[in-house]
Amino acid sequence: MNVPAFEYLPATSLAEACALLAAHAPGARVIAGGTDLLVKMKHRRLVPPYLVDLKDVPGLDHIRHDTGDGLRIGPLATIESVKQSVDVRKRYPMLHQAAACMATVPIRNRATVVGNICNGSPSAEMAPALIALGATAEIVGVDGARSALVEDFFVGPGCTILRPDEIVAELRVPEPSAGSGGIYEKYSLRRMDVALAGAAALVVPDGETCGDIRVVLSAVAPTPIRATAAERVLRGQVPTEALLAQAAAEAAAQSRPISDIRGSAEMRVKKVEELSGRAIRGALKAARLEVTR
Amino acid sequence: MTLRPISLRINGAEYQFEVEPQETLVQLLRERLRLMRTKEGCGVGECGSCTVIMDKRAVASCLVLAVDTDGSEIVTTEGMCSDTELQPMQEVFVDHLAMQVRVGVSTLSARQEYLTFCHLCCGHCAVKVTVADNVIVDMTPDFESGLSNEQCVFKKGRLSIPEIHLHPDRLLYPLKRAGAKGEGRWERISWDEALDTIADKLKTIREELGPEYVVFGLGEPHGLEFAFAQRFASVYGSPNVTTPGWFCGVPFQTANAFTFGQGAVPDEEHIPELLVLWGINPNHTSGGIRRQTVSNIVESGTKIVVIDPRKIDMAGVADLWIRPRPGTDGALAMGLLKVLVEEELYDEGFVRDWTIGFDDLKAELATFTLTDVAEATWVPEEQIVELARMIGKNKPTCLQWGNGIDQGVHPFQTHRAISILAAISGNLNTPGGIVLPDAEHNYVRPGKFYMLSKRAPVAGKTIGKEYPMTIKSTSVPSWLLTRAILDEKPYMPRMAIFMLTNPATSFINSKETLRGPHEAGILGRPRSIHDSDRHPCGHSLAGGIRDGARRGGLLAGLVQRGARASKGGRSPG
Numbered sequence: 001m002n003v004p005a006f007e008y009l010p011a012t013s014l015a016e017a018c019a020l021l022a023a024h025a026p027g028a029r030v031i032a033g034g035t036d037l038l039v040k041m042k043h044r045r046l047v048p049p050y051l052v053d054l055k056d057v058p059g060l061d062h063i064r065h066d067t068g069d070g071l072r073i074g075p076l077a078t079i080e081s082v083k084q085s086v087d088v089r090k091r092y093p094m095l096h097q098a099a100a101c102m103a104t105v106p107i108r109n110r111a112t113v114v115g116n117i118c119n120g121s122p123s124a125e126m127a128p129a130l131i132a133l134g135a136t137a138e139i140v141g142v143d144g145a146r147s148a149l150v151e152d153f154f155v156g157p158g159c160t161i162l163r164p165d166e167i168v169a170e171l172r173v174p175e176p177s178a179g180s181g182g183i184y185e186k187y188s189l190r191r192m193d194v195a196l197a198g199a200a201a202l203v204v205p206d207g208e209t210c211g212d213i214r215v216v217l218s219a220v221a222p223t224p225i226r227a228t229a230a231e232r233v234l235r236g237q238v239p240t241e242a243l244l245a246q247a248a249a250e251a252a253a254q255s256r257p258i259s260d261i262r263g264s265a266e267m268r269v270k271k272v273e274e275l276s277g278r279a280i281r282g283a284l285k286a287a288r289l290e291v292t293r
Numbered sequence: 294m295t296l297r298p299i300s301l302r303i304n305g306a307e308y309q310f311e312v313e314p315q316e317t318l319v320q321l322l323r324e325r326l327r328l329m330r331t332k333e334g335c336g337v338g339e340c341g342s343c344t345v346i347m348d349k350r351a352v353a354s355c356l357v358l359a360v361d362t363d364g365s366e367i368v369t370t371e372g373m374c375s376d377t378e379l380q381p382m383q384e385v386f387v388d389h390l391a392m393q394v395r396v397g398v399s400t401l402s403a404r405q406e407y408l409t410f411c412h413l414c415c416g417h418c419a420v421k422v423t424v425a426d427n428v429i430v431d432m433t434p435d436f437e438s439g440l441s442n443e444q445c446v447f448k449k450g451r452l453s454i455p456e457i458h459l460h461p462d463r464l465l466y467p468l469k470r471a472g473a474k475g476e477g478r479w480e481r482i483s484w485d486e487a488l489d490t491i492a493d494k495l496k497t498i499r500e501e502l503g504p505e506y507v508v509f510g511l512g513e514p515h516g517l518e519f520a521f522a523q524r525f526a527s528v529y530g531s532p533n534v535t536t537p538g539w540f541c542g543v544p545f546q547t548a549n550a551f552t553f554g555q556g557a558v559p560d561e562e563h564i565p566e567l568l569v570l571w572g573i574n575p576n577h578t579s580g581g582i583r584r585q586t587v588s589n590i591v592e593s594g595t596k597i598v599v600i601d602p603r604k605i606d607m608a609g610v611a612d613l614w615i616r617p618r619p620g621t622d623g624a625l626a627m628g629l630l631k632v633l634v635e636e637e638l639y640d641e642g643f644v645r646d647w648t649i650g651f652d653d654l655k656a657e658l659a660t661f662t663l664t665d666v667a668e669a670t671w672v673p674e675e676q677i678v679e680l681a682r683m684i685g686k687n688k689p690t691c692l693q694w695g696n697g698i699d700q701g702v703h704p705f706q707t708h709r710a711i712s713i714l715a716a717i718s719g720n721l722n723t724p725g726g727i728v729l730p731d732a733e734h735n736y737v738r739p740g741k742f743y744m745l746s747k748r749a750p751v752a753g754k755t756i757g758k759e760y761p762m763t764i765k766s767t768s769v770p771s772w773l774l775t776r777a778i779l780d781e782k783p784y785m786p787r788m789a790i791f792m793l794t795n796p797a798t799s800f801i802n803s804k805e806t807l808r809g810p811h812e813a814g815i816l817g818r819p820r821s822i823h824d825s826d827r828h829p830c831g832h833s834l835a836g837g838i839r840d841g842a843r844r845g846g847l848l849a850g851l852v853q854r855g856a857r858a859s860k861g862g863r864s865p866g
Contacts, residue, residue, distance in 0.1 A: 001336030
C-alpha cells in the first residue's frame with residue numbers, strides 16, 4: 001500500500017520542529033514512530049502535505065526515573081523500551097502492563113508512548129494507566145511551554161488539546177503514593193488487537209479503607225474517561241464485595257461505547273463492568289486491601 | 294518531490310539510495326533490491342509478513358519510511374538463511390516442534406508418515422503427512438519425491454487441512470433436507486438411500502423427459518472429478534456439462550492448441566533473459582510457472598515485464614510495468630506484433646519453416662497505426678515499442694499469460710495474438726521460453742475415458758449449441774444454463790448435479806443464478822453444510838469428502854444404481 005506523497009521536514013531541535021509546524025500549519029504533522037500516522041495516510045484518512053520528523057533531534061528517547069521526581073518519558077521512547085524498563089516494571093507496573101499488551105513487538109519497537117497519546121484515539125492503550133497515575137504532558141510550542149494533565153489531554157476521537165505548532169516534549173508520571181496498587185485490564189479479540197474496552201484502577205490505601213481510587217476507562221467513550229461514579233462508591237470505604245460490584249456497575253453505566261465492526265455497544269458495556277471489576281479487585285489486592293463479604 | 298540520499302547496511306552490504314519521502318522500507322527492499330522474501334501483506338503492520346530486523350530490533354517494514362533508515366543496519370530473511378544448513382531460529386523451531394498443528398496429540402513413536410499429494414489446487418504437490426491416532430498432525434512438502442513442490446503446504450496445509458478434517462460441520466455422510474429450503478434442517482440418510490434417491494430421480498427424468506434434462510456442474514478439480522463426471526454424463530446421455538473452464542484456462546489452452554497444435558508451458562529448467570507476466574502473478578497464485586522458479590528468475594537478475602492495470606507485487610520489481618486499459622490486451626498484443634514485424638525483430642527461420650499466413654498477418658498489421666493502439670490501450674506508443682524490442686532482442690523470452698486475460702473480453706483471440714507473438718519472436722520450444730511438452734509421455738489424454746465421442750449424447754439437444762466451439766472446448770456457458778432455466782429456452786432442465794462448485798459464486802450474474810435453480814427445483818452438492826444454506830439448490834447433500842477417489846466413488850455408485858434400476862443391465866461405467 002502506498003503512502004501518499006508529502007514533503008519531508010527533518011528537525012534537529014524541538015524549537016525547530018515547532019517552527020516548522022507553525023510555518024506549515026495546519027497541514028503539517030509530527031512523525032515519530034509512524035505506526036498510527038502511516039496507517040491513516042495509507043488509508044487516506046489523513047493526507048498531510050508536510051511531515052516534521054523528530055528522529056534527528058537528539059536526546060528525546062529517554063525513560064528516566066528519579067526518586068522524588070518520578071518518571072520522565074521522552075517523545076521518542078518506544079513502547080517496547082517502556083515495557084522493558086526495569087524502573088517502569090518495578091514502580092509503575094500498570095504502565096508496564098499496558099505497554100506489554102499493546103500490539104506486536106515489531107509495532108512496539110517503533111511506536112512511541114507519546115505518539116500513542118497524541119494520536120488521540122479513544123482506545124489509546126497507554127492512556128488509562130497514565131491518567132490513573134496522574135501523568136502530565138509537558139507541551140512546547142512556538143509561544144512557549146505549558147503543562148497539562150493527560151486526563152485533560154483528549155478532546156474527542158483523533159483530537160487533542162495540542163495546537164498545530166505544539167509537540168509533547170515529555171510525559172511526567174509522579175511517584176506513586178506509598179502502598180498504592182494499580183492494574184490495567186484490556187479486552188480485545190486477540191491480545192495484540194486494539195482494545196474493545198480497557199480499564200485501569202489505582203488504589204491508595206488508608207488503613208483498612210480505600211483512601212483514594214481512580215478508575216479510568218478506554219475505548220468506550222469519545223475519549224478515555226475517569227469512571228468518577230465508580231470511584232465515589234469506594235473512596236473512603238472499607239471495600240466489600242457489594243461495593244465492588246456496585247462500583248463496576250457504575251463504571252459500566254458511565255461508559256458510552258459505540259457499536260462497530262469489532263463489537264456492539266451492549267457487549268462493550270458488559271465488558272466494562274467485567275473489566276473494571278477485575279481491575280479494581282486487582283488494584284485492591286496490589287494495595288494489600290482485603291475485600292470483605 | 295525532493296529525493297533524499299540515504300546510506301544503510303542491508304544484509305551486511307553497504308547501499309546508497311536516493312529515496313522519495315513516502316517510500317517505505319518494504320518497497321525499498323523489494324523494488325530496488327528484489328529482496329522478495331519480505332512481503333507486504335496487510336500493509337498496516339498487523340500481519341507480520343514484512344518484518345525485518347532494523348538495528349537489532351524487529352520492525353514492520355511497511356510502516357517504516359525509507360528516509361528513516363539512514364545509517365541503519367537491516368537484516369531480511371535473505372540475510373538470515375542459507376541454502377545448506379538450518380539457522381538457529383529454524384533449529385529452535387525444529388527442537389520445539391513449532392509450526393506443528395497439534396503437538397502433544399500423541400507420543401512421537403505412535404506417529405506414522407504417509408506420502409501423498411496436496412489437493413488444494415491442481416498443482417498437486419507431493420506432501421508428507423504425519424498421522425497420529427488417525428488425525429493429521431502435520432504436513433510437510435515431500436522434498437525427496439523429486440516432484441514439483443510449492444511451500445504453501447507449510448502454512449495452508451498445516452493450518453487448514455487438519456482443521457477441515459476435524460471440523461464438526463464437515464460432511465461425513467449424506468444429508469437430506471428435513472425442513473423448508475433455506476431453513477438449514479437436515480437429516481442423516483444412508484449411502485444406499487442417497488444413491489437410490491438420486492438414481493431414481495435420474496432414471497425417472499431420463500425416461501419421462503430425456504437425459505438432457507439433467508445438467509452436470511463441475512468446479513475446480515482436485516483429482517479426477519472432471520473425468521469421472523464427464524464420463525458419467527456421457528454414460529447417462531446428457532450433453533449438458535458446465536465447468537468454470539470458460540474463465541479459467543480454456544480460452545488460453547484452446548488458443549494455444551489453435552496456434553501451436555497443442556498447449557505450451559514455460560520451460561522451468563532454464564532461466565530466461567526476459568520474463569513477461571501478462572495478466573498473471575505467479576508470486577501469489579499458481580499457474581504455469583512455480584513460485585520457486587519465479588524466485589530463481591528474480592534472483593538471477595532476469596529482466597521482468599509486468600502487464601497488469603494494477604500494481605501487483607511483481608510490478609514493483611519489474612523493469613517495465615505496462616498498465617493497459619482493462620480488456621484491451623488483444624489490441625496491445627497486435628501493437629507489439631506490429632513493431633516486431635515491421636522492425637523485422639521476428640525470428641525469420643521460425644517464420645519461414647513453421648508458420649502459415651505470415652503475409653496475411655503482415656497485411657492485417659498494416660491496417661492500423663501504433664497511435665490507434667495507444668489510444669485503445671492507454672499504453673504510450675514508446676512503451677509498446679520498448680516492450681516489442683525487448684521481446685525481439687532478449688533471447689530467450691518467457692511469456693507467461695494467465696487468467697487475467699481469460700476473464701476479460703475476447704480472451705480466445707487475445708490469447709491467439711499473444712501465442713503468435715511468443716512463436717514468431719522465436720521463443721516457442723526453445724530453452725527458457727515456452728515449450729511444447731512431449732504429448733506422448735507427459736500428458737494423460739483422458740479423451741477416451743470421457744467417452745463423449747463414442748457414446749454420443751442426445752444429438753442436437755445441447756443447451757448453447759449455437760456456440761459449437763465453446764461446447765467442444767469446455768462446456769455449456771454457464772449463463773446459457775441460467776437462461777435455459779429462467780426462460781425455458783430451449784428447455785428447462787429438471788435436475789442438476791453440482792460437484793465442487795457453488796453456481797451462486799462461479800456463474801455469471803449471481804442474482805439470476807440464484808433465481809434459476811429455485812424455480813427449477815434442482816439437486817445440488819455443496820462442499821460443507823455451511824454452504825448448503827447459501828447453495829441455490831441444496832435438496833440433498835451427498836457427502837462432502839475432500840477426496841477425489843470418494844467423489845469418483847459416488848458417481849460409480851450412481852452408475853451402478855442406474856444400471857440395476859434398468860433391470861440388471863451391465864454397468865456401462
